[in-house]
Structure formats: C-alpha cells, structure tokens
Amino acid sequence: ETGVTQSPTHLIKTRGQQVTLRCSSQSGHNTVSWYQQALGQGPQFIFQYYREEENGRGNFPPRFSGLQFPNYSSELNVNALELDDSALYLCASSLFRGNQETQYFGPGTRLLVL
Amino acid sequence: AQSVSQHNHHVILSEAASLELGCNYSYGGTVNLFWYVQYPGQHLQLLLKYFSGDPLVKGIKGFEAEFIKSKFSFNLRKPSVQWSDTAEYFCAVISTSGTYKYIFGTGTRLKVLA
Secondary structure, eight states, X not given: OOSOEEEOSEEEEOTTOOEEEEEXXXXXXXXXXXXEEOTTXXXXXXXXXXXXXXXXXXXXXXXXXXXXXXXXXXXXXXXSOOGGGOEEEEEEEEOOBXXXXXXXXXXXXXXXXX | OOOEEOOOSEEEEETTOOEEEOOEEOOOSOEEEEEEEEOTTSOOXXXXXXXXXXXXXXXXXXXXXXXXXXXXXXXXXXXXXXXXXXXXXXXXXXXXXXXXXXXXXXXXXXXXXX
8 A cells, every 4th residue: 555545536528628637646755657557558647747837747738737736635637538538537646856757656547538 | 660579478387486577679879667556357567666776676566676787678577476466567768768658568478476
C-alpha cells in the first residue's frame, strides 16, 4: 500500500463527454503526476503538479487539464472525450527533492469511452 | 526523442531459473532510473531505484539492477525466480536536465511456471 488513493475505480462515459478523476496523495508528498496507461502499454506521462503549479507536461492535448489543491489532492479533467481516451489513468505522488524524486502510484481509474 | 526500450516483451521461465530483463534509455545527461512491478490485479509498486553512487542497486524481493552508463542500460536481475514473481515489469527513467518527467518502457510480462 502506498497511501495514494484514486476515485472512482471504474467509469464509463460516451464520446464528447467530460470526466473528472480524483487522487489523494500520500501524506507528506507535495507533488502529483498523472499517467495514461493504454492496454498492453507502459504508463504515458500526462503532467505533473508541484505546489499547485504545472511542473511538466507530456504530449497530451490541452483538453487534458489538471488541478492540485492546497492539501495536495489532485484532479485530472478530460474534455471532449474520444474513444482513444479509454485507458487506465494513474496518479502518482512524490516528495519533490530537486534531482531526486520517487513516485508512488495509486491503483488507477479505468475509463471506458463508448 | 527521449525513450526507454525494454527488449523482452514476454518472458517465460521455470521456477529457480535466473532472470535478466533488459532496459535501455536514450537520454543524455544525468538520469534517475527505476524498476516498477505490477502484479496481476495490483497497482504499480517500486522494486528499486538508482540515483547515484554504486551502480549495482538492490531492491525488494531479491531483485537487483546494474546501471551501466556507457551502455545506457539498467538491466534487472534475479538469481532464482519464484512463481510469485509472475507480473509485468516496467523500467522508468527521469532525466534531471531539461524537461523533468518520467518516461516508462512498454513493459515485460514475466510468467514463471511452477
């Protein structure tokens, strides 16, 4: 157990809809990262938030957006859902220490877009 | 482009066999290196990590990995696998220069036969 929790565990949406996924970080961590893991693939980095500011972004369009709250919990929002957005969405929390950072992952939210 | 390659996509071993999973990356500069494991139905768990110092690092459950800078490699090893090692293994790299983000490999599915 890492102490990172995510909700909901499963979600079904239709194309064009919007979705919000939530993550609660491990106690003491100040950084949260979000990943998309398609079936049979490794996690793909979406973005990272440190102290409520975006601290890096992968190759995902602007319809993927995020928030980090003062208590270090986080949301991932996806607008205008597409069929290819169907995946496992992983949240990882970490304590950002300059050049050394270890991420601890939550169980994920499985999103199905129909 | 920065990338992480895991050459073995599927590996099948008998119990007590030795394991070596390959991981190569294409970053320049300083990197932090990780191996994560995902057991069936469970979330990603950290096996081991390398930041600096001794290039041979030991992790949990008898796993170890060796960082060879000249070969841009960070191979995972275990002298004697058990049935309970059946899982998917992911190599991940952070480049600590430039854009700061995790890059994961596509994973290696290991099946250990009892």
